[in-house]
Amino acid sequence: MLLGSVAVNYRLALALDAREGAERRKILIYGVVFNIALLGVFKYTAFILENLDALLEPFDIVVPIPRISLPLGISFYSFHAISYIADIYKGRVRANRDPLQFTLYMTMFPQLVAGPIVRYSTVARQLGERRTTWGRFSAGARLFAIGLAWKVLIADEVAPLVMAVFDGTSNPTLLESWLGVYAYAIQIYFDFGGYSAMAVGLGVMVGFTLPRNFRIPYASLSITDFWRRWHMSLSSWLRDYVYITLGGNRLGASRTYLNLWAVFLLCGLWHGASWNFVIWGAHHGAFLVIERMGLRRWLDRAPAGVAHLYTLLVVFFGWVWFRAETFGGAIGMFQGMLGFNGLGRPSFPLEFGLYPLSVLALVVGGIIGLWKWPRLRAMPILRPVVAVFDYGMVAALMVLCIIWVGGGPATPFLYYRF
Numbered sequence: 131m132l133l134g135s136v137a138v139n140y141r142l143a144l145a146l147d148a149r150e151g152a153e154r155r156k157i158l159i160y161g162v163v164f165n166i167a168l169l170g171v172f173k174y175t176a177f178i179l180e181n182l183d184a185l186l187e188p189f190d191i192v193v194p195i196p197r198i199s200l201p202l203g204i205s206f207y208s209f210h211a212i213s214y215i216a217d218i219y220k221g222r223v224r225a226n227r228d229p230l231q232f233t234l235y236m237t238m239f240p241q242l243v244a245g246p247i248v249r250y251s252t253v254a255r256q257l258g259e260r261r262t263t264w265g266r267f268s269a270g271a272r273l274f275a276i277g278l279a280w281k282v283l284i285a286d287e288v289a290p291l292v293m294a295v296f297d298g299t300s301n302p303t304l305l306e307s308w309l310g311v312y313a314y315a316i317q318i319y320f321d322f323g324g325y326s327a328m329a330v331g332l333g334v335m336v337g338f339t340l341p342r343n344f345r346i347p348y349a350s351l352s353i354t355d356f357w358r359r360w361h362m363s364l365s366s367w368l369r370d371y372v373y374i375t376l377g378g379n380r381l382g383a384s385r386t387y388l389n390l391w392a393v394f395l396l397c398g399l400w401h402g403a404s405w406n407f408v409i410w411g412a413h414h415g416a417f418l419v420i421e422r423m424g425l426r427r428w429l430d431r432a433p434a435g436v437a438h439l440y441t442l443l444v445v446f447f448g449w450v451w452f453r454a455e456t457f458g459g460a461i462g463m464f465q466g467m468l469g470f471n472g473l474g475r476p477s478f479p480l481e482f483g484l485y486p487l488s489v490l491a492l493v494v495g496g497i498i499g500l501w502k503w504p505r506l507r508a509m510p511i512l513r514p515v516v517a518v519f520d521y522g523m524v525a526a527l528m529v530l531c532i533i534w535v536g537g538g539p540a541t542p543f544l545y546y547r548f
Contacts, residue, residue: 260337277327
C-alpha cells in the first residue's frame, strides 16, 4: 500500500511540475482525491457502513460490513503526499525527479508510522546531502533515550490505571474518574511525546533534522496556545492546507468561526473513525471559537493560574471523548467527574493500577508535563560536572528502559492506531 502511494504520487508530482494553467489544477485535484480516497477506503469504510446500517435498521435492510485492516501509518504518509503535491502546485518546491529520494521522503522510518508530519520542504536538501558527525549522533541518541524513557517509564507505568478506570468500571466515582482522566492525560502526552522525541532523535542520528512536535502543551494558558504546542506538525498542517484554503480569517468573523470548527471536526475524524473523535474535535473547535470571540482577551488579563486551570480542565474533559470506547462510556465518565456517582474511594483492586511505580510515574509526569520550568544555566566552572551528570543520567535511563522492556509485556504506541 505504501509503495503504491509512493508510485502514484511520484508520477502526479512530475505531471504537476510539467503542466501549466488549468491542467495543473486538475492534477492537484486528482492527487488530493486519490490520497483522501486511499485514506477513506481503509479507515472509514466500516464506520460509514455501520452508520448506514443504523439508518436502514427500521426498514430491515442490512449492508454487509467488510473487515478491512488499517495499513500502518496511512494517516501520516497520506498527509505527507497531499502537502507535497500542494506545495508543488503553489510553487514552493519543485518535484523531485529522483524516485529513490522521493521514496526516502515518503518511507522515512523514524516518523513513518506515528509522525511528526514532515513537509517535503523541511527535508528536501537532506534527502541528497546529509551531514552526520559524532556530536550530532550523540545528541540524537540522547534525545532518543529521553523519549524512550518517557514512553516506557512514565506512559506505560500509568497505562494499567487508565485501563482500570476507562475499561474496568461502569459508574466511576469522583475520585476514580478524575484519577483515570489525569492518568490518561499523562499517558497520551508521554506516549506520543516520547515517540516524537525518539523519531526526531533517530532522524538526527542519521543526518535528518525533523520538526519538533511538542512544546510543553499542558503549560498552555489557552486552548489556542495549546494547539500551538500539541502535535505541532498536525496543527500547522491543518492551518496551512485546510484552514487557509477555506478562507482562514479573511472572509469575516462568522466565516472564520465556521472554518475553525470545520478544521477541528476534520482533526477529530482524522484521529479515528468514531463519533467520539468527531465530538472531541468539535469540543476543541468550540473553545477555539469562543476564545476568538473574546474569551482569549479575558484570559490574557486573568492570573496565569486561572488561565492554566481553565486550559487543563478543557483539555482533560476533551480527553474523555478521545479515550472512551463508546458514547455511553464517555457519559459515565462525565457523571463521575461531576460527582453524580458519589465521591468514594476507587473500587477497582489496587494491583490494577495504584501501585508505587504508577503513583511515582503520575507524580513525575505531572512535574515534567504540567508546568514550564526555568532553564538553569551552570557556572562555567561546573559545566564539565553537569555534562558528566547529564550523560550518566541518560545512560541510566537507557539501562532502566531496557530492563523494563525486557521484564514486561509490550505496550504499543497509542498513535499506531491512527
